[in-house]
Amino acid sequence: VKLISVDGFEFVIDPKCAMSSGTIKNMLSSPGQFTESLQSEITFRDIKGSVLSIFTPFVGEDSFGCRAVVLERVCQYLHYKGRHTNSVGEIPDFKIEDELGLELLMAADFLDC
Numbered sequence: 001v002k003l004i005s006v007d008g009f010e011f012v013i014d015p016k017c018a019m020s021s022g023t024i025k026n027m028l029s030s031p032g033q034f035t036e037s038l039q040s041e042i043t044f045r046d047i048k049g050s051v052l053s054i055f056t057p058f059v060g061e062d063s064f065g066c067r068a069v070v071l072e073r074v075c076q077y078l079h080y081k082g083r084h085t086n087s088v089g090e091i092p093d094f095k096i097e098d099e100l101g102l103e104l105l106m107a108a109d110f111l112d113c
Helices: 022-029 035-039 068-084 098-111
Strands: 002-004 010-012 041-043
Touching: 002 068, 010 068, 022 035, 022 041, 022 098, 035 041, 068 098
Parallel strands: 002 041
Antiparallel strands: 002 010
């Protein structure tokens, strides 16, 4: 699955990891001829409307975008989640940089992950 940030960076992640996000799963497995499900690719666009970059998928001219640094951490978390789901032993912390905390929180909320 390819996720593309507002600033043009592309992240290819394992479909099993990507599907651990409820939103991405719905976007890729929805019935119909949507570009996202046909190409296994989701593009996140930026239309600046505030100081903070709000994370929503491309749905038209009213959407906001996701910067590469945030999308990269989201991809890392999806891999972390996939690796440690159903783990028996101690699970290491997933460290989040303070300066990305709010954007990652909004991304996690939107992506249902």
